[in-house]
Amino acid sequence: MRLALALAIFSPLTATAETVSDYVAEFESGVICPPPTTGERVAPGTVAGVTHVIEENPPFVSVANQVPAVKGIGFGVRASVVFAEGMPVTMVVTHPPMGEDGVTSQEFTSHLSGESRSITFYQFDYAYELLVGRWTMQALSGDTVIYATEFDILPPDEVPELAGICGFENLLS
Numbered sequence: 302m303r304l305a306l307a308l309a310i311f312s313p314l315t316a317t318a319e320t321v322s323d324y325v326a327e328f329e330s331g332v333i334c335p336p337p338t339t340g341e342r343v344a345p346g347t348v349a350g351v352t353h354v355i356e357e358n359p360p361f362v363s364v365a366n367q368v369p370a371v372k373g374i375g376f377g378v379r380a381s382v383v384f385a386e387g388m389p390v391t392m393v394v395t396h397p398p399m400g401e402d403g404v405t406s407q408e409f410t411s412h413l414s415g416e417s418r419s420i421t422f423y424q425f426d427y428a429y430e431l432l433v434g435r436w437t438m439q440a441l442s443g444d445t446v447i448y449a450t451e452f453d454i455l456p457p458d459e460v461p462e463l464a465g466i467c468g469f470e471n472l473l474s
Contacts (some may be wrong), residue, residue, distance in 0.1 A: 311380070313352055313377055316415075317453060319450045319451070320449040324445075326382055326415070327379075327381045330378045330438075331364040332365070332368050332376050333374075333375040333376065333429045334466065336355050338354060339356050340352060341394070342409075347408070348399055348400055356442065358420050359417070361379070361460050362466050367463070368436075369464040370455065370459050372428070373425060373426075374463075374467055375422040377420055377421050377422025377438065379416050380415055382414070383415065389411070390410070392409050392410070392439070394438050396434065396437075397434040406457070413447065435453060436452045
């Protein structure tokens with residue numbers, strides 16, 4: 302989806318916020334090293350037009366909401382809902398202007414499980430996605446916010462302990 306607050310120094314890019322509705326049974330967010338994809342799902346509300354399909358539910362390598370702008374790294378939320386059958390959601394990711402059209406919001410469909418925590422994440426696949434700044438990730442059911450959280454995407458040298466954690470050092474931009 303992780304709240305790392307700097308006690309000594311406060312800056313707008315340090316404090317992040319989360320909203321978690323009563324529909325959520327479990328919630329955590331952080332940084333992941335994405336597993337291999339097993340396919341793609343059409344996602345016309347995204348710049349790439351597709352989202353990754355994975356079979357593994359990867360662990361978080363950090364539960365901080367600070368993410369290095371490095372190709373291959375992912376960030377997101379692992380959550381479950383109180384409904385045994387789960388629930389479909391629309392994921393909305395907002396970010397600084399991206400690409401030629403200056404897109405600031407992307408959306409795709411997902412499903413939150415009621416039986417186990419499922420992960421929804423954003424992975425940096427292309428150089429145009431490496432946008433430093435505040436990103437938000439929301440799961441919506443209609444107009445109802447199921448959860449929302451913020452991530453601070455930072456230059457790799459500002460989070461060196463995470464910049465190479467997934468083994469993508471040769472892709473640093």
